Amino acid sequence: MGKKQRINVITLGCSKNIVDSEVFMRQAEPYYKVEADSDNEADIIVINTCGFINDAKEESIDTILSAVEAKREGKAKKVFVTGCLSQRYKKELENEIDEVDGFFGVNELPDILASLNIDYKKELVGERHISTPRHYAYLKISEGCDRNCSFCAIPMIRGKHVSRTMDSLVNEARFLASKGVKELILIAQDLTYYGIDIYGKRKLPELVEKLTSVSGIEWIRLHYAYPAGFPWELVNVISKYDKICNYLDIPLQHINDRILKSMKRGLDGTNTRKFVEKIRDSLPGVTFRTTLIAGYPGETDKEFQELYDFVKESRFDRLGVFTYSPEEGTSAYALKDDVPAKIKQNRLEKLMELQQNISLENNIKKTGKVFKVLIDKRENDFFVGRTECDSPEVDQEVLIHAGKKSIETGQFYNVKITKADFFDLYGEIEE
DSSP states (O other): OOOOOEEEEEEOSSHHHHHHHHHHHHHHTTTSEEEESOOSOEEEEEEEEOOSSHHHHHHHHHHHHHHHHHHHTTSEEEEEEEEHHHHHSHHHHHHHOTTSSEEOOTTOHHHHHHHTTOOOOGGGTTOOOOOSOTTEEEEEOEESOOOOOTTOOHHHHHOSOEEOOHHHHHHHHHHHHHTTOOEEEEEOSOGGGTTHHHHSSOOHHHHHHHHTTSTTOOEEEEOOOOSTTOOTHHHHHHHHOTTEEEEEEOOOBOOOHHHHHHHTOSOOHHHHHHHHHHHHHHSTTOEEEEEEEESOTTOOHHHHHHHHHHHHHHOOSEEEEEEOOOOTTSGGGGSOOOSOHHHHHHHHHHHHHHHHHHHHHHHHTTTTOEEEEEEEEEETTEEEEEOTTOOTTTSOEEEEEOTTSOOOTTOEEEEEEEEEOSSEEEEEEOO
């Protein structure tokens, strides 16, 4: 048998794309040597693109062009493109970048495999080539979305909401645990909608409870919950099991009544405030992560000030802010994008400066306390880890000086916090 050709899989965008790439890589493993996000020197380059907002689209295009240039220079033999950008703009991409050997949509895994002479193996369903650090992995519990948020193109790209069965998810969690995964991060476009399509009701609480029985999994983290229609039984499950991180990621997007109505978010400002208060009352000490949009069409100085004041009074533990990006095919695309880019960016920076100070004040309160920390990696003289309050890539980290102590990545340690920064904590291992 000859030497296997090498496939380099470059994944852009969100954690849902990471899962898609890992599924592809597992199918390709028997036929090729697969690597994730290495350089452009490979026999075959597969780019899993993002098409969500302008910055992500530009990054995807730049990555495709870079791979095509590598092909021209003889560093790569073939380039294939998949994912959201390819799903959304397939014809335009084929016309503009004809050096690419194939463009595929988000649900065309068997087709891209066939182009690589790979037989799709049903027996590998539920298995993945883990590309994250081995001790954590994302578990995608559903595909698509039935929401109609005015600014979001995901339902057009990914289609309607489709839940996976509980059995298939528990089996995949067992597979991941067998590979050394200790932290499961549940993801979907909307976690809270899980189960409605196949079980007739919201089943996220029951699913999460079933996942706690998987041996080897020590943390279960929930991402991308939707505030309208939130299944309140979930808070009882979170409270009941130590395995479930006291952490929720719930994008709220805004607080102004007019903007929330235009966004089609299902809650007005008053009920959004009540929702935040109820979450915190129901889950004492919960880490509340949210995402907001600055510069939505028509956002006045007064409406932005209302958003700023909401962040100031709510003191979210974790906050992400995006500037509004008009997306073709969405209902907001018909609105005049009348907030200048410079003002959008200024508003984003104002919110993040406010959050920076909130974060520092919250972090200072953690000094002297001991937290369970999962070590992700070593960087120079520090081991880098996270508490249950922090998700990988998007939240803050705990830095522990390497010194002479024996510390292993992928293991849990009790760490005493000795110093706090805006978005980082420093600590030392407790004996």
